[in-house]
Amino acid sequence: MTAQDHDLGAAAPGQGATEEPAADPVPHGRSADRTRTPVADGDDGVEDALALVGTRPGSSHRNHGAPAPGQGTPAGRHHGMPWEEARALASRAGRAGVLRTRRDPLPASLGRVLATPLIALVDLPSFDTSAMDGWAVAGPGPWTVASAGSGILAGHGGAETLVDGTAVRIATGARIPPGATAVIRSERARADRTGRVHALGRVMHGQDIRPRGQECRSGDQLLPAGTLVTPAALGLAAAAGCDELLTVVRPKVEVLVLGDELLTEGLPHDGLIRDALGPMIGPWLRALGAEVTGTRRFGDDADALRRAVTESDADLVITTGGTAAGPVDHVHPMLDKVGAELLVDGVAVRPGHPMLMAGLAGGGHLVGLPGNPLAAVSGLLTLAEPLLRQRSGQATPAPYRASLRDEVHGHPQDTRLVPVVHRGDQVVPLHYSGPAMLRGIAAAHGLAVVPPGGGRPGDELEILDLPWPPSSEGCFT
Ligand SMILES: Nc1nc2c(c(=O)[nH]1)N[C@H]1C(S)=C(S)[C@@H](COP(=O)(O)OP(=O)(O)OC[C@H]3O[C@@H](n4cnc5c(N)ncnc54)[C@H](O)[C@@H]3O)O[C@H]1N2
Ligand code: MOO
Numbered sequence: 001m002t003a004q005d006h007d008l009g010a011a012a013p014g015q016g017a018t019e020e021p022a023a024d025p026v027p028h029g030r031s032a033d034r035t036r037t038p039v040a041d042g043d044d045g046v047e048d049a050l051a052l053v054g055t056r057p058g059s060s061h062r063n064h065g066a067p068a069p070g071q072g073t074p075a076g077r078h079h080g081m082p083w084e085e086a087r088a089l090a091s092r093a094g095r096a097g098v099l100r101t102r103r104d105p106l107p108a109s110l111g112r113v114l115a116t117p118l119i120a121l122v123d124l125p126s127f128d129t130s131a132m133d134g135w136a137v138a139g140p141g142p143w144t145v146a147s148a149g150s151g152i153l154a155g156h157g158g159a160e161t162l163v164d165g166t167a168v169r170i171a172t173g174a175r176i177p178p179g180a181t182a183v184i185r186s187e188r189a190r191a192d193r194t195g196r197v198h199a200l201g202r203v204m205h206g207q208d209i210r211p212r213g214q215e216c217r218s219g220d221q222l223l224p225a226g227t228l229v230t231p232a233a234l235g236l237a238a239a240a241g242c243d244e245l246l247t248v249v250r251p252k253v254e255v256l257v258l259g260d261e262l263l264t265e266g267l268p269h270d271g272l273i274r275d276a277l278g279p280m281i282g283p284w285l286r287a288l289g290a291e292v293t294g295t296r297r298f299g300d301d302a303d304a305l306r307r308a309v310t311e312s313d314a315d316l317v318i319t320t321g322g323t324a325a326g327p328v329d330h331v332h333p334m335l336d337k338v339g340a341e342l343l344v345d346g347v348a349v350r351p352g353h354p355m356l357m358a359g360l361a362g363g364g365h366l367v368g369l370p371g372n373p374l375a376a377v378s379g380l381l382t383l384a385e386p387l388l389r390q391r392s393g394q395a396t397p398a399p400y401r402a403s404l405r406d407e408v409h410g411h412p413q414d415t416r417l418v419p420v421v422h423r424g425d426q427v428v429p430l431h432y433s434g435p436a437m438l439r440g441i442a443a444a445h446g447l448a449v450v451p452p453g454g455g456r457p458g459d460e461l462e463i464l465d466l467p468w469p470p471s472s473e474g475c476f477t
Pocket of ligand 2: 350436
């Protein structure tokens with residue numbers, strides 16, 4: 001579709017399969033100079049090579065979020081909306097409208113987001129409980145055994161009051177009898193020939209008794225709204241007496257993959273390549289909390305794309321490819337035709353600067369991801385992730401920073417997103433971070449947000465986590 005490939009941040013040829021991740025490679029034609037002084041348009045080969053947004057004169061989109069094409073910068077070019085602003089705008093777009101909720105039994109709520117806080121329906125524990133197998137004792141010892149038999153077991157009803165100087169066998173989880181002042185675990189007590197129980201050490205008042213309400217009181221908030229229902233949250237809800245949870249309905253997302261050059265199986269041949277985004281975007285969106293209703297492939301058929309977007313009832317339509325100004329890049333013309341409101345038209349971020357976001361007539365949104373695979377990931381994290389976080393009611397995690405181990409080169413004006421792995425309390429930028437490459441991100445723990453001009457060892461950079469736990473080790477060349 002488009003011919004130009006600029007690979008800012010790509011590994012230099014021959015930078016092979018090193019075992020350790022190394023400093024980010026030098027972008028084309030630039031030294032390790034990390035000046036933050038913006039380079040004037042036309043002075044900088046990188047910028048010329050990357051310029052895309054704003055080169056489409058005469059666009060009639062309603063355009064509220066970004067400078068109108070042709071306005072604001074010399075030669076009709078702009079660098080796209082600042083990255084932070086684009087994320088904030090995507091987040092705001094996701095907050096529009098009312099969240100749909102549903103009530104389900106606990107197992108069906110797994111992986112959804114709490115629409116209301118989880119409230120304890122009982123005290124936890126609900127009664128004074130023995131923390132150990134042993135003896136419940138009353139007052140100072142030694143103690144005579146209060147009753148014969150197996151003592152008090154877990155799950156049994158009320159026991160008789162224990163009077164001072166007596167003890168009764170008790171099991172872990174059993175109710176503490178009224179009058180008991182402590183539990184002595186069996187290995188710390190012995191019974192003499194007369195049957196009296198002696199402690200083998202000091203006995204503290206209340207030891208090994210879990211008092212009623214130790215963890216929570218009935219009515220306490222256990223988890224706030226916006227919390228992901230994890231297996232642990234299900235366990236907590238059950239312990240606290242809940243049978244159902246009110247959760248947010250997952251936003252519906254449809255993925256439309258564009259490009260005549262894409263194969264769905266077999267080896268690339270004759271200029272055709274494998275579709276890397278079809279298998280990746282849907283599962284990624286699911287990991288972000290979306291219900292993916294389908295991934296459909298459209299080739300470069302503009303009419304079919306327009307029909308699909310018009311007819312979609314998804315909360316969010318994701319397109320891949322076709323965002324640029326090539327002869328078969330249909331996304332902008334299609335948005336024009338369907339009367340979409342272009343909210344973001346290009347973002348000052350590399351890779352991925354042609355990404356876009358639009359409001360659709362039916363109330364949903366469309367995020368256009370660039371076709372280059374890492375650029376698509378960048379669009380996913382910049383626009384789709386904040387939008388979906390809000391649409392699925394998820395709390396926004398506080399941004400966090402980590403110290404950079406190795407130098408990473410920057411774009412003169414734009415933010416860069418660079419795959420990194422955590423090493424100790426630092427992050428290490430990975431090789432193979434060019435826009436057409438997935439090798440870095442597939443091994444990464446997250447993406448470092450590299451400001452214009454780059455980052456030096458020791459700089460604290462914001463890190464975007466990936467929506468799955470980091471794999472422990474592996475090949476991160
Ligand atoms: N004249 C200019 N051309 C381009 C510029 C520019 O500034 N001026 N920017 C480049 C950048 S940056 C990107 S990113 C791409 C964005 O282009 P599109 O969104 O229109 O994407 P396509 O042209 O359809 O594809 C780009 C590239 O990615 C490959 N691709 C597309 N879909 C897939 C897929 N599902 N799986 C794997 N690979 C895919 C496609 O074959 C192309 O190689 O525009 C640049 N051009
Ligand atoms: O760098 Mo493009 O921005 O590959 O997405």
